[in-house]
Amino acid sequence: MTRYFFGETRRALCGVYHSPRAECAQDAAVLLCPALDADAARSQRVLRELARRLAWQGQHVLRFDYSGTGESEGATAPGLFVRWMRDIDLALAEIASLSNARHLTLFGVRAGALLAASALASRVAPVTRLALWDPVVSGAGYEARLDDRYPADLRRNVRFTDLRHDIVLPATLPVRLLVTDPQRDVDELERRWGERGLGVSRRALETRLDWAQHAPPLAGGEADAALLEALGATVGGP
Amino acid sequence: MKNVPLQFGRGQALAGILTLPEREAVPGPALVIASSRGAGEPHAGAWVTELARAVSGAGLTVLRFDPCGSGESAAVPAGEAVHEALSRDHFDAIDAACTASQRGAVVLLASGAAAASTALAAALAEPRVCGVIGIDGPAFDTPGPLVRRWLDRLDIRGRGSARRAPATASASPMAPRPDRAAYLDTLQRLVERGTRIFCLYTGASGARTLRHAARLRDLMPGLRPPGHLRVGVLPDSDNAFAHAADRALLVQACLDWLGLARTPGPPPPGADP
Numbered sequence: 001m002t003r004y005f006f007g008e009t010r011r012a013l014c015g016v017y018h019s020p021r022a023e024c025a026q027d028a029a030v031l032l033c034p035a036l037d038a039d040a041a042r043s044q045r046v047l048r049e050l051a052r053r054l055a056w057q058g059q060h061v062l063r064f065d066y067s068g069t070g071e072s073e074g075a076t077a078p079g080l081f082v083r084w085m086r087d088i089d090l091a092l093a094e095i096a097s098l099s100n101a102r103h104l105t106l107f108g109v110r111a112g113a114l115l116a117a118s119a120l121a122s123r124v125a126p127v128t129r130l131a132l133w134d135p136v137v138s139g140a141g142y143e144a145r146l147d148d149r150y151p152a153d154l155r156r157n158v159r160f161t162d163l164r165h166d167i168v169l170p171a172t173l174p175v176r177l178l179v180t181d182p183q184r185d186v187d188e189l190e191r192r193w194g195e196r197g198l199g200v201s202r203r204a205l206e207t208r209l210d211w212a213q214h215a216p217p218l219a220g221g222e223a224d225a226a227l228l229e230a231l232g233a234t235v236g237g238p
Numbered sequence: 239m240k241n242v243p244l245q246f247g248r249g250q251a252l253a254g255i256l257t258l259p260e261r262e263a264v265p266g267p268a269l270v271i272a273s274s275r276g277a278g279e280p281h282a283g284a285w286v287t288e289l290a291r292a293v294s295g296a297g298l299t300v301l302r303f304d305p306c307g308s309g310e311s312a313a314v315p316a317g318e319a320v321h322e323a324l325s326r327d328h329f330d331a332i333d334a335a336c337t338a339s340q341r342g343a344v345v346l347l348a349s350g351a352a353a354a355s356t357a358l359a360a361a362l363a364e365p366r367v368c369g370v371i372g373i374d375g376p377a378f379d380t381p382g383p384l385v386r387r388w389l390d391r392l393d394i395r396g397r398g399s400a401r402r403a404p405a406t407a408s409a410s411p412m413a414p415r416p417d418r419a420a421y422l423d424t425l426q427r428l429v430e431r432g433t434r435i436f437c438l439y440t441g442a443s444g445a446r447t448l449r450h451a452a453r454l455r456d457l458m459p460g461l462r463p464p465g466h467l468r469v470g471v472l473p474d475s476d477n478a479f480a481h482a483a484d485r486a487l488l489v490q491a492c493l494d495w496l497g498l499a500r501t502p503g504p505p506p507p508g509a510d511p
Contacts, residue, residue: 001310003243003245003253005241012241014255041280041283044309069284070287071255071287073241147480149485217278217279217280
């Protein structure tokens with residue numbers, strides 16, 4: 001596991017690269033797009049464990065923080081939504097260059113799913129699979145949960161982004177959903193994307209997470225074994 | 239300002255980020271910030287990074303680190319109690335900060351009663367610690383402030399505040415509440431040694447009504463010299479400093495206590511022209 005900064009000078013992104021176990025290295029890589037704010041704090045540890053697990057199974061994994069969040073540099077100034085899209089581009093280029101892998105999974109958690117899918121929709125990227133964990137399907141309503149340090153235009157951009165209507169993904173792109181907090185809009189997302197010809201598969205956990213509730217972080221240890229198993233299968237499985 | 243990721247401690251188990259001043263460093267200690275309250279606890283929040291950048295912008299080196307079992311650091315070693323691990327993490331972080339900054343002294347900053355108490359105990363055992371900032375550290379009732387608090391409550395409706403921080407602080411399960419006598423003894427010995435202490439309380443610890451400064455004065459009437467122990471209150475802040483204005487107050491309070499002036503300097507990294 002190597003933590004380092006990459007990207008533009010003075011706007012460097014903090015990333016953590018998990019190199020694959022040498023004896024079983026695969027031609028596959030994963031880019032993890034984290035959630036934001038409280039969701040990020042809650043899921044950080046379990047994503048770290050997931051990345052370690054995937055690397056143990058032979059995949060290259062890169063985690064990173066968006067500009068102005070976590071340990072990444074950059075101010076939370078106007079234009080942040082566009083910059084976050086560019087951050088995902090930069091991180092995709094970084095993992096592609098680190099891994100040289102032909103199979104690249106883009107994995108987004110909560111608002112990270114909204115950002116990841118939006119980033120994919122607006123550009124050509126070498127992504128071969130999209131995986132989403134409890135995606136924030138519509139930013140309307142969710143933007144109220146965002147930290148007050150973000151600029152108003154970011155809130156606007158998030159508020160008016162809706163994965164059901166605005167996002168057009170390549171029709172051949174396989175999409176995997178992991179649902180641990182069942183919401184009606186996720187069902188609708190699955191249906192709409194299915195109607196557009198996307199191959200959407202869904203996995204659900206019996207143990208329900210409620211992201212709206214304040215809860216201790218997901219430890220990623222024994223207590224979250226079923227969750228880790230499901231995440232591993234969603235992101236890294238065949 | 240330059241950020242350098244660091245792995246340190248036994249088996250390189252601890253992860254941290256060293257923030258080095260971009261311009262010439264000012265004389266003074268390195269600041270060591272625990273990014274969480276310990277194992278199983280979430281990151282303390284954006285204030286950690288903002289404070290590190292502000293302090294490094296004013297000329298000091300800052301190491302912010304994830305205690306074992308949190309953030310990017312390894313899990314707590316099997317068989318080790320969480321609060322013992324946190325204590326060892328502080329010693330490792332002090333070593334790492336002194337080595338990286340080439341300074342012989344550090345100031346520790348920890349948030350939460352158990353973590354602040356652990357930082358104070360580490361300071362007592364480690365002579366290179368010249369100061370401790372404890373955010374919402376332990377507090378104990380004394381008769382005077384207790385009575386005044388009850389009197390205040392009788393009149394609480396007349397004292398309405400525009401914005402009152404939610405009481406989100408809770409005792410951390412990772413360590414027992416520090417013993418009152420032992421805590422006071424630690425404080426006294428640190429002050430006698432010349433270690434400066436800044437006890438900063440937020441609204442989450444009841445800073446509006448609990449009269450923390452008066453309680454400390456009551457607890458330690460013979461405390462000399464008093465200048466070594468400062469109490470600050472941010473009654474409208476919550477302990478996550480979720481609002482930008484609260485983070486600005488925290489940063490200013492820490493810079494003041496460290497004797498640093500916030501310098502305008504170059505635009506913050508990433509700021510749009």
